[in-house]
Amino acid sequence: MTAEDPSTTVGALPDETNATPLTPVVLTRLVWVLWLASLGVLLTHVQTGGSWELSGLLVVDGLTVSMWVVVTFFGGIVHSYSRRYMAGHRRVERFFAGVFAFTLVVMTLVAADHVALFVIAWLAMGLVMAALIGHVEGWPQARAAAALARRYFLASGAVLALGLGVLSWSTGATTVSGVVAAADAVPTGVWLVGAGALLLAAMIQSALVPFHTWLLASMTAPTPASALMHAGFVNAGGVLLLRVAPVVTVHGEFMLLIVVVGAVSALLGKLLKSVQSDVKRTLGCSTVGQMGFMIMQAGLGFFGAALAHLVLHGFYKAHRFLSSGSQVEQTAPKSGSETNALGVAGVAVTLTTALVGGWIFTLLTGKGAKADAGLLLTGLVVLTTMHAARTTAARTTPSAAVRFVAIPLVFLPAIALYAAVYRVVGRVLTGVPVVTAPAELTVVHGLVAVAFLGAYLAIETGLYRHSTRLYVALLNATRPPSTTLLTDREEYDAY
Structure with a gap:
């Protein structure tokens, strides 16, 4: 307990309009x-x-x-x-x-x-x-x-x-x-x-x-x-x-x-x-x-x-x-899972949405169309979309049909918006030195891609949850x- 005894009375704020x-x-x-x-x-x-x-x-x-x-x-x-x-x-x-x-x-x-x-x-x-x-x-x-x-x-x-x-x-x-x-x-x-x-x-x-x-x-x-x-x-x-x-x-x-x-x-x-x-x-x-x-x-x-x-x-x-503030709630730990297995339909919707999203990003920005660092950037967009889409698809509510239809309708426009903002920013930055300088692909870029893919698989499969030492670290x-x-x-x- 603290030294003070704060009041627990809940009510409207006093009307002090004149003192504002x-x-x-x-x-x-x-x-x-x-x-x-x-x-x-x-x-x-x-x-x-x-x-x-x-x-x-x-x-x-x-x-x-x-x-x-x-x-x-x-x-x-x-x-x-x-x-x-x-x-x-x-x-x-x-x-x-x-x-x-x-x-x-x-x-x-x-x-x-x-x-x-x-x-x-x-x-x-x-x-x-x-x-x-x-x-x-x-x-x-x-x-x-x-x-x-x-x-x-x-x-x-x-x-x-x-x-x-x-x-x-x-x-x-x-x-x-x-x-x-x-x-x-x-x-x-x-x-x-x-x-x-x-x-x-x-x-x-x-x-x-x-x-x-x-x-x-x-x-x-x-x-x-x-x-x-x-x-x-x-x-x-x-x-x-x-x-x-x-x-x-x-x-x-x-x-x-x-x-x-x-x-x-x-x-x-x-x-x-x-x-x-x-x-x-x-x-x-x-x-x-x-x-x-x-x-x-x-x-x-x-x-x-x-x-x-x-x-x-x-x-x-x-x-x-x-x-x-609206996210704060008092809950007890739940033994059950809040997600369901995706099934064949869920996997298909998730994978298709991610690949189409990567294609839209490449089409609108030109990144990923050449063998340079843009490929890694587009790959990360695909992985991010796949993770977000899978999380949405695995929820228990609403119904599977609604979720599977909503996923491409939500995520594909979001990727298009990101690409559009990227193009607008590029136009605004005209005249600023070195806005774009894509690097050639190297072994380091490959290792980074492997690390992101490994982290994605570890998170999606829940492997990281099985290590107490990792949790404590x-x-x-x-x-x-x-x-x-x-x-x-x-x-x-x-x-």
Whole structure:
């Protein structure tokens, strides 16, 4: 029991309309105005195909305007949702100031061209998010989670400064655009330090394994802040790699390293998710896997696909977090299975849907039509579709006939939508250096494909459930520091 005795009375919120702070209202309207303005800039960019610069300080190109639209839209959703969610909280104005500041900082980051401004915005973004994680005053676990996140973000900022610093020193350029333009002339040793530091900064910020602990410890953040974190903040790693694509694509071996780094997180994220019982931590492990897949797409040379994945994942994860409260229920363990055997018809529908989905993706994007890294990307689309379709087909409700008809009607349009977003993003990114640089297939790509296929079979057949040692290892890998853990449900009520 906690020292406090929280009231259990449930009822309507008191009517304090006259005492409602003005800050949430003003900032919510302002962020939606920013979204409308960003949308206007995006349409202008698409029509004219041009970009705008401010004397080596800022650059507004396709990447900038697309991220402005995404960030302000998610910011508007979070602001609007928080007006009800945070109602009555005594620090509501501080919370809204933090969320709005985060939106502005990210908008500055994606437009920053000067090396110093880019690093400062990166650091500021992390510090604001750490403050949101520890927003609840007097909650020891929240303070510990904020301190942990702050250490990770400071480390990320430090290695980013190192990477851009050595590249800037070697090229003599003080802007990010200048650095990437001269990347080919950087000596190999200096380039390796710079590119390695940039990849490390992206890994930390995107919570890739083994830097995922800060994300899983951040569940003390108010749910709207978690939505903003998983829908926007963790995407910074992908944005960074896209911005410095001419640097990381200098050597094909380094791109293979990015593929491996992304693949490890994509696979482990799926396995880590399987041992979770907490709704928000399950979503956190899902984010680890999705960010790994995003980074992996960048390593394959499809930076536009990585940005499309970033946008679609942001929509999905924002919805899942903001609706996470409806997923909480108290249940007892069930001895029976919630799934049925697929049967011949189920296998046929699942396999056909996945193969047709891969064909649609290839037809609309052109990826997988040549013997390059696009084949691996298309293969992963097929596997992902097959897994999702099989999960749907194996459910006990509704009837088999309804499920088998619904599977292609749902998944094939979803793949078409993904391909369409990919093409739109590619058009918006016209003029941004190295949006697409597909690599030639190598043994490493083959091993990654085998690893994904093996993981798919292990999950689909349930083999991974038979190893107690694996279960304990996965559980330990997702356990954040004990100081950030809530061990008693009443601790939620006390704060």
